[in-house]
Each structure stands twice: as C-alpha cells, then as structure tokens.
Amino acid sequence: MLTSDVKAQTLTVTESLVVGVDAGATSTRVAVHALDGTRVGYARAGAGNxxxxxxxxAVTAIETALRAALPSGGGYRVVASVAGVAGLVGEVAPALAKVWDCAGISDGPRCVGDVPIAYAAGSPEPEGALLLSGTGAVAARISDFQQVAIADGLGWLLGDAGSGFWIGRAAAKAVVAALDRGQDEGLLTELVVADFFGDERPAEPRTVAGRLVRIAQADHMRLASLARLVSRASEEGDPTAVEITREAAAHLVATLRRVHVSGPVVLAGSVLTNDGPVRRAVIELLGDETAMTARDAAGAAAWLAARDLLAEDAARDLHPLFTACA
Structure with missing residues (x-):
C-alpha cells in the first residue's frame, strides 16, 4: 500500500535534491527536499525493516516510496541520500544502491540505523541523547549524529522497560490479578475487559481472567495496544493506571541516565511524542534538561544528507523545514 502526502512536483530547471528514508517495522517514508529545505516529494509504503x-x-517498500516521492519529468539531480533503516543489515546498502541506480541516481544512499535518524528528527545539535518509547523502548547517546552508546532496546520479553508493550503488559497483569482475587473493578479493569471481550464478557471474574490470559498468550503483541487505555484511565485518576504510568516514566528516565552525558534529550516514539501522562511524567523527571520532540524522521534523514553540503549555520536554520511533519 502506498500513500503520497506531498505530491511529487515537476521541476522545470535543474535542481539539486536530497533524499531521506525512514524505513521502519510498520511503514516506510521517503522525503525529497531541495537544499533550501523545500519539500518537493513525500511518500509512504509498507514495512521496511x-x-x-x-x-x-524491505527493499521493495523503499523502492516503491522512492519512485513515488521523486519529482516527475526530470530537471533535477539527487546529490546526496541518507537511509535510516530499522533492523539494518549489511545487505541493505548494496541492494539500495541498485534501486537508486535504476531510479537514475548515480550514488546510493548512506545507510544508518533508525536511532540517529530519530534523534535528528528532534534536534540539529550533533551531541545529545535519544529516549524512545513506542512498542519498544531504547535510549542512546549521540555524538556527531552517530550512535555511540545504547541502553535497553532488548525486546518485549526481557527488556524495553517503560515501552508501550511494557505498559500494556503491566495493565493486563494488574487486571488479571484483580479479577482472580475478586476485587472491585476500577476504570482500568473495565476498559481492558471491554477491549478484549466487548459485549461478550463472561459472567465469572475468574473466567474472564483465564480467557484474557489465553488471548494474550496467543497474541502477545496485542498487549501493546492497551497502553492507550492505561493513559486514559490514568488521566481519569484510576490509581492502578496512575502507578503504571509513573513507573513507566521512572524506567525510561533511568534508562536514559545510563547513556546521557550532555546536550538535548529528544523524545521519540508514540508514548513520548503524544501528550499523555507518561510524557508529562518523563519531562517532570528530566527537570532542567532540554527536552525536544522528534518530528518527521524521513525529513530528518534528508536534512542529514543535506547537512554536509551546507554551511553549519544554514543547516541549523533549515532543520525545522526539513523535519516538519508531513
């Protein structure tokens, strides 16, 4: 599936362009910019990890988005490209070089992991740290827009403390325990049970708990979707949900402290870029630290491609144009 948010323009004069790629586990985005920051093309395609x-x-998804994002009719020259790829492996660079060549671009993209791209989506400063919490969670120290240290990001089973999955699993555990003990149901329990069963909820609490466990065992990643219910219940004062969100924030900041030395902290991932109790608790725990929010990662990759071609002050000034959300 492909969607194009910014229609590729037809250029009438030869113009130098840069290409940025953000290839992730659920979707791929490609941004094409002129060196003055103007976005001339943007497209989405399928998973690119x-x-x-x-x-x-993954390569097919990137190629699909690239061809949709490039301007039609020629009249341009791509002078630099950066591809941020989650789950990057060595075979990606030569494969994308062939894709770029078939698209008429002489030089393939510089391939990097998704962490430096996520950081650059929030800050033009070369030194700082990334704190990401989406389905998973990771913190990284960044130097010259390269990852030099990392903490957590160890996956849903044994790591990713404070992630959307961690929050959802904590909620499911609390709900199952409450049902098993026959405790009074609070808002969080009501929301989680309704999400799993709708109008077909079994009558006995113990039966509800058992079925919820079996559903979670069959599809463990469904637990990540419960994070939004935890946020809602926390906002309405449910004590269990409030405790979970505070603990999630504490885990995330503790992970960050292991790697952060100086510079801004870029908050990335849906748990931290959307306003909610975890984001607010994290910002409170950060105190006087400068916290910035990641914006468009494909645009950030294009900015990194352009950065080496621009004066330092110009690159800094143009960062908001490149990273504006599509």
Whole structure:
C-alpha cells in the first residue's frame, strides 16, 4: 500500500535534491527536499525493516516510496541520500544502491540505523541523547549524529522497560490479578475487559481472567495496544493506571541516565511524542534538561544528507523545514 502526502512536483530547471528514508517495522517514508529545505516529494509504503520482514520486502517498500516521492519529468539531480533503516543489515546498502541506480541516481544512499535518524528528527545539535518509547523502548547517546552508546532496546520479553508493550503488559497483569482475587473493578479493569471481550464478557471474574490470559498468550503483541487505555484511565485518576504510568516514566528516565552525558534529550516514539501522562511524567523527571520532540524522521534523514553540503549555520536554520511533519 502506498500513500503520497506531498505530491511529487515537476521541476522545470535543474535542481539539486536530497533524499531521506525512514524505513521502519510498520511503514516506510521517503522525503525529497531541495537544499533550501523545500519539500518537493513525500511518500509512504509498507514495512521496511529487513530483519523483521526480510530483505526483499524491505527493499521493495523503499523502492516503491522512492519512485513515488521523486519529482516527475526530470530537471533535477539527487546529490546526496541518507537511509535510516530499522533492523539494518549489511545487505541493505548494496541492494539500495541498485534501486537508486535504476531510479537514475548515480550514488546510493548512506545507510544508518533508525536511532540517529530519530534523534535528528528532534534536534540539529550533533551531541545529545535519544529516549524512545513506542512498542519498544531504547535510549542512546549521540555524538556527531552517530550512535555511540545504547541502553535497553532488548525486546518485549526481557527488556524495553517503560515501552508501550511494557505498559500494556503491566495493565493486563494488574487486571488479571484483580479479577482472580475478586476485587472491585476500577476504570482500568473495565476498559481492558471491554477491549478484549466487548459485549461478550463472561459472567465469572475468574473466567474472564483465564480467557484474557489465553488471548494474550496467543497474541502477545496485542498487549501493546492497551497502553492507550492505561493513559486514559490514568488521566481519569484510576490509581492502578496512575502507578503504571509513573513507573513507566521512572524506567525510561533511568534508562536514559545510563547513556546521557550532555546536550538535548529528544523524545521519540508514540508514548513520548503524544501528550499523555507518561510524557508529562518523563519531562517532570528530566527537570532542567532540554527536552525536544522528534518530528518527521524521513525529513530528518534528508536534512542529514543535506547537512554536509551546507554551511553549519544554514543547516541549523533549515532543520525545522526539513523535519516538519508531513
């Protein structure tokens, strides 16, 4: 599936362009910019993580988005490209070089992991740290827009403390325990049970708990979707949900402290970019630290491609144009 948010323009004069790629586990985005920051093309395609979905599928997604984002009719020259790829493997760079060549671009993209791109989506400063919480969670120290240290990001089973999955699992555990003990149901329990069963809720609390456990065992990633219910219940004062969100924030900031030395902290991932109790608690715990929010990662990749071609002050000034959300 492909969507194009900014229609590729037809250029009438030769113009130098840069290409940025943000290839992730659920979707791929490609941004095409002129060196003055003007966005001339933007497109989305399917999942682009080669470790999760295979090299062929990932490369196809990137190629699909690239061709949709490039301006039609010629009249341009791509002078630099950066591809941020989650689950990056060594085979990606030569495969994308072939894709770029077939698209008429002489030089393939510089391939990096998704962490430096996520950081650059929030800050033009070369030194700082990334704190990301989406389905998973990770913190990284960044130097010259390169990852030099990392903490957590160890996956849903044994790591990712404070992530959307961690929050959802904590909620499910609390709800199952309450049902098993026959305790009075609070708002969080009501929301979680309704999400799993709708109008077909079993009558006995113990039966509800058992079925919820079996559903979670069959599809463990469904637990990540419960994070939004925890946020809602926390906002309405449910004590269990409030405790979970505070604990999630504490885990995230503790992970960050292991790697952060200086510079801004970029908050990324849906748990931290959307306003909610976890984001607010994290910002409170950060105190006087400068916290910035990640914006468009494909645009950030394009900005990194352009950065080496621009004066330092110009690159800094143009950062908001490149990273504006599509």
């Amino acid at each position: 080669p470790s999760a979905h295979g090299l062929g599928r």
